[in-house]
Amino acid sequence: MSITIKSKTDLMKMREAGRIAGRALQLAGQSVRPGMTTKELDKIIHDYIVGCGAYPSFLGLYGFPGSACISINDEIIHGIPSAKRKLQAGDIVSVDLGAQLNGFHSDTCATFAVGKISAEAQALLDVTKAALEAGIAKAVVDARVSDISGAVEEYCTSRGYGVVREYCGHGIGREVHEAPEIPNYVTPGRNGVKLQAGMVICIEPMINAGKAAIRQCKDGWTVRTRDGSLSAHFEHEVAITPDGPVIMTDPN
Numbered sequence: 489m490s491i492t493i494k495s496k497t498d499l500m501k502m503r504e505a506g507r508i509a510g511r512a513l514q515l516a517g518q519s520v521r522p523g524m525t526t527k528e529l530d531k532i533i534h535d536y537i538v539g540c541g542a543y544p545s546f547l548g549l550y551g552f553p554g555s556a557c558i559s560i561n562d563e564i565i566h567g568i569p570s571a572k573r574k575l576q577a578g579d580i581v582s583v584d585l586g587a588q589l590n591g592f593h594s595d596t597c598a599t600f601a602v603g604k605i606s607a608e609a610q611a612l613l614d615v616t617k618a619a620l621e622a623g624i625a626k627a628v629v630d631a632r633v634s635d636i637s638g639a640v641e642e643y644c645t646s647r648g649y650g651v652v653r654e655y656c657g658h659g660i661g662r663e664v665h666e667a668p669e670i671p672n673y674v675t676p677g678r679n680g681v682k683l684q685a686g687m688v689i690c691i692e693p694m695i696n697a698g699k700a701a702i703r704q705c706k707d708g709w710t711v712r713t714r715d716g717s718l719s720a721h722f723e724h725e726v727a728i729t730p731d732g733p734v735i736m737t738d739p740n
């Protein structure tokens with residue numbers, strides 16, 4: 489996998505795809521309610537994206553059966569939408585989705601509260617979202633990938649949260665997953681590539697209220713925290729430009 493540099497026209501097309509994903513995510517957040525199955529939520533997302541003339545980027549990706557990855561509480565990522573799985577008041581639910589339009593993909597995620605949630609859960613959401621914002625602020629021309637990784641890691645570990653290491657952000661374009669990888673932690677001596685104008689990357693902290701360790705579920709997809717603690721996930725797709733980071737998955 490190599491890094492692709494997008495032209496101005498490419499970036500305009502990617503912004504259109506990203507806006508659809510951002511709006512689908514906003515709609516998902518507005519739709520979440522106790523008693524709803526994750527399959528119902530997935531259908532709302534699917535129908536919205538298709539209604540925009542786009543295609544859900546995750547549907548069929550590596551064989552994934554849903555339009556969105558929907559992960560509840562201690563599930564970190566890759567939860568499969570299910571007609572048997574109901575959201576309950578007090579849950580937190582991560583919705584990760586993308587839309588393909590004009591040959592380009594988009595990718596965004598947020599973790600939503602279902603009804604009233606605990607102060608502990610709310611703090612986790614706040615920290616993970618703020619870590620994403622700290623990472624985005626470092627996504628500027630001539631910075632290194634490690635500047636983003638370090639900002640996310642420092643924000644979370646200094647507050648006692650576990651930073652998931654097995655999954656990370658990535659470049660995006662005509663493929664959902666392109667180079668470079670954008671880890672949420674720093675490896676000493678490895679600063680990663682220098683960011684250039686025209687690169688588009690997904691920054692996506694996956695943060696655990698407890699320890700960082702994960703476990704893979706038997707369904708072959710869902711990844712959970714090993715200690716059973718809550719996990720949150722926020723993601724934006726960001727273009728590197730001479731004018732600073734541009735959030736491609738902004739719904740507005």
Ligand code: MG
Nearest residue numbers: 595690692723
């Ligand atoms: Mg992603």
